[in-house]
Amino acid sequence: MTLISVAGHAFAAGGLTDYLSKVSPGDMFEGADRFGEPVGQPAIVPVYKGKDVAGYAYLNTDFTNAVGYSGKPIHMIVGIDSAGVVRGLKLVDHKEPIVLIGIPEARVVEALNSVIGRDLSRVASGAERPPQVDIVSGATVTVLVMGDSVVRSAVKLIRSGRLGGDALTQVAAAKAPVKKLNASVNETADWQTLVGDGSIRSLRLTVGEVSEAFRGAKLEEAAGHPETPSPEDRFIELYVAPVSVPSIGRSLLGDEGYGRLQKRLKPGQSAILVAGDGAYSFKGSGYVRGGIFDRIELLQDGQGLRFRDRDHTRLTQIAADGAPRLREIALYVVPDSYTFNVTEPWELQLLVQRTTGSRDKATLPYDLGYTLPDRYITVEAPPVAAAQPPAAAPAPTAVEDNAAFADEDTPLWVSIWQMNRVEVGITIAGILVLTGIFFFQDWLVRRPKMFAWIRRGYLLFALVWLGWYANAQLSVVNVLTFFNSLVTGFNWEFFLAAPLIFILWASVAAALLFWGRGPFCGWLCPFGALQELTNGIAKWLKVPQLTLPWGLHERLWPIKYIIFLGLFGLSLYSLALAEMFAEVEPFKTAIILKFARDWPFVIFALTMLAAGLFIERFYCRYLCPLGAALAIPGRLRMFEWLKRWPECGSPCHICSKECPVQSIHPEGQINVNECIYCMHCQELYQDDQRCPHQIQVRRKREKFVALSSPAEKGEARAKTVVTHKGKPIGGTEEAAGEHA
Secondary structure, three states: OOOEEEOHHHOOOOOHHHHHHOOOOOHHOOOEEOEEEEEEEEEEEEEEEEEEEEEEEEEEEHHOOOOOOOEEEOEEEEOOOOEEEEOOOEEEEEEOOOHHHHHHHHHHOOHHEEEEEEEEEHHOOOOOOOOOOOOOOHHHHHHHHHHHHHHHHHHHHHHOOOOHHHHHHHHHHOOOEEEOOOOOOOOOOOOOHHHHHHOOOEEEHHHHHHHHHHOOOOOOHHHHOOOOOOOOEEEEEEEEEEOOOOOHHHHHHHHHHHHHHHOOOOOOEEEEEEHHHHHHHOOOOHHHHHOOOOOEEEEOEEEEEEEEHEEEEEEOOOOOOOOOOEEEEEEEEEOOOOOOOOOOOOEEEEEEEEOOOOOEEEEEEEEEEEEEOOHEEEEEEEOOOOOOOOOOOOOOOOOOOOOOOOOOOOOHHHHHHHHHHHHHHHHHHHHHHHHHHHHHHHHHHHHHHHHHHHHHHHHHHHHHHHHHHHOOOOOHHHHHHHHHHHHOOOOEEEEEEEEHHHHHHHHHHHHHHHHHHHHHHHHHHHHHHHHHHHHHHHOOOOOOOOOHHHHHHHHOOOOHHHHHHHHHHHHOOOHHHHHHHHHOOOOHHHHHOOOOOOOOHHHHHHHHHHHHHOOOHHHHHHHHHHHHHHHHHHOOOOOOOOOOOOOOOOEEEEHHHHHOOOOOOOOEEEEEOOOOOOOHHHHHHHOOOHHHHHHHHHHHHHHHHHHHHHHHHHHHOOOOOOOOOOOEEEOOHHHHHHOO
């Protein structure tokens, strides 16, 4: 049986009975014909095939956390039989914005097919590791959360004994000695000692070894895309150690750092230090936006845990003597919702990812096993009483996504900014350069050739670096999300987690007070830059340019405002639905995904660009909801930087006819709501060969200079008529003197 998806973006959050109407019995078990009555708490529902019970259906979020990229739970109904085998899944409700990046929902759901038919009772008993789902590029966090929640919820249900049958038999635990930490062992040691006695475990891989592993897995394309040219280069050198163990924690964190950790940990809670160096990052970038570290997973007793950003603290160095300088050092607190025993063997699984195409990735897992050395452990005899099967007690509910550790040393957004120092520096430098251009615009527009090259260069910077490289393309979705956060609970850290986007929005907010929307729309928008540059090429190739009649042009302006207001109103009802309709923006197709997308989106983006070849910035003028959103607060600007002469509009119409986006009214005034601040009108304002006002000024100046020149004065005197006693006698003044 395959997975089935249902469009559930706007459903209200609820329990199993609320979603059961979205599922048929046949979706869970082949041939099943009806559901029984819910039993227990959290509820599970028997699924019947005739008179026989084929298995049970349950809601994943009733048993485990399933918060995805959007920060909202992903609800799935799972069908599992009495033997612990998953027979069917159905996605019934989610708020994941996967449609925003052009990934079909069905493709994301199909990535979980590896879970169908798997006997999770063997995972529950520790005989097998949790199954790995297929990674979908662009939706990694979503897929991992979905897979983890299905496996973990099924394992909890199996261990509870509520399924009965073979599943309970397979997970019955044998009596074993009880292991506890030896509190008397708390001395410190240097790095080499800790590595030598097994307190620190490591994994070392070269680029060539990883390439060979991909080749052995018949993933030739991934093998052909190494991280560095030399196969001998270090791929990763990964270290792990449980720093909640007193001796290990004091050695690696120092007494002060270990003391802070102890205050943060609850009784029985553990923490793990992970450090690495080399060409591959064990952190990756998924946690920056999705909040989940998708490249490492903690495995123990058949259950897996992927750490979230709230579990993470970034460290800059290791306190132990002789410790190497490592590029990445992270402290992860194991959440108390995950059953973890540091005295039992566990593994840290590293998921190696390589790009195999414009959007696809190949993955390969590497396991780094860890067993705590015996000297840290005391062993006690098992209890005399026989172990009883676990009662059907309520399972813990999902942990709220906003439950963070109050005393975390370093906020996540600070770590993200530190990781992106270079990108942040380049972006700030670009903003400062643009600010300089605006403040010295009068000097620049007097040199039109130089200014033209400066503008082209900056547009290339916006397109290539801000857009295609850094993916710093602002969107109307950012505006909708901001207003939604004001209603549902504003959190600065959410916006600070994307440094370049935050810097651009802060710059745009300041620019709105000085210049209106023009600085962003005309200079910083990558898609706007793409339109203007392609139109420039079209003009160079003599492609005819169309100028719409002013009346028609003026009536097309409001379309973008109508689109924005429609999206804004829709977002008040459902932000996810508004995000879906925000695909009216071709930014993600042309800039973020670089046209590597399903053909309808590509055709739409190319159509907008094609229209812009004949009508400069066609999309900006008439359809862009982000431009409309910026124009509304842009009316609050405090300064008028664009200069005009009294003659502008009457009798002169040069500026209004040559404005690239027709933002100048025939009567001469500039509509700043539509102006992209290209400054072409300011070039004309200073041009004494084309501007009538400046032409008159130039002629007066030339006449004054001519009259002030000594040579011209002599010529004027030579032509003066001289008189003597009231009668003209001709000649020069010198001749007149001789005559006298």
